[in-house]
Amino acid sequence: MTDELVFYTNPMSRGRIIRWMLEETGADYETRVLGYADSMKGAEYLTINPMGKVPAIVHKGRVVTECAAICAYLADAFPDAGLAPTEEERADYYRWLFFAAGPLEQAVTNHNAKFEPSAEQGRSFGYGDYDRAIATFEKAVAAHPYIAGDRFTAADVYVGSQVMWGMQFGWMPDRAAFQDYAGRLAERDAYRRGNEKDDALMPQQAPAA
Structure with missing residues (x-):
């Protein structure tokens, strides 16, 4: 179910890194787009990331922030995608x-x-x-x-x-x-898909403050 993996982002942010990573995993996920001047600094989101920044994910009730950490986490959480390292790597x-x-x-x-x-x-x-x-x-x-x-x-x-x-x-x-x-x-392909999805969201967002 997509509500097991929720992705908080803005298309004009480093959330594009995590969009690409999510597309690489092939996992189902729900996207919640936040605005820089409002919802990103709102009380609801600050309970997820007190820094008031995106991206963040919530997977099975667990919060992960910071792009490198999210990438590593998702590789481990979805092993069938083959994105985690082998012993040699x-x-x-x-x-x-x-x-x-x-x-x-x-x-x-x-x-x-x-x-x-x-x-x-x-x-x-x-x-x-x-x-x-x-x-x-x-x-x-x-x-x-x-x-x-x-x-x-x-x-x-x-x-x-x-x-x-x-x-x-x-x-x-x-x-x-x-x-x-x-x-x-x-x-x-995952990189292209991720960009297409974020580009489609761009007109709906105000520029970053």
Whole structure:
């Protein structure tokens, strides 16, 4: 039943990552679209995510937030989809999933905000500096067809979204390794379906505040 898996989102948000992931699982789910200025900050939703942000899912009464966590959770919750890592893939799967959600996200966000840490500050920053984080990420993306090896996994949904959005909005350099990786992911049927569903919701939403 769809009420066992409820997806809270806005089409102009990182909820698009989770839409793609949900489409990859093939699971039935209910979508609840929230507005930035109203329902996302309303009392009902704040009981689900006190941060007042999307995306979030509620599966069998359990709340999961944060995109990387949701991707990993859904891979485990729907094993028949084959999105969780094998024993051989597990190290790279978790390493780069959390690298993208942690050091890379921090590096890209600060760089986009025009904040560059000094050499002294970089010693205490998890990502060191932007150039180092991007170079490390580029090597990871170029190492295999997919982030954990030769096979698509849930980690590619999150990592791939970082690459595609990063190049689209200029947060990351437009390099061959990123282009090739993004091109493979953009051909996936689930990615296309997810975009179509979110694009269809766009006219109903006001721009983010």
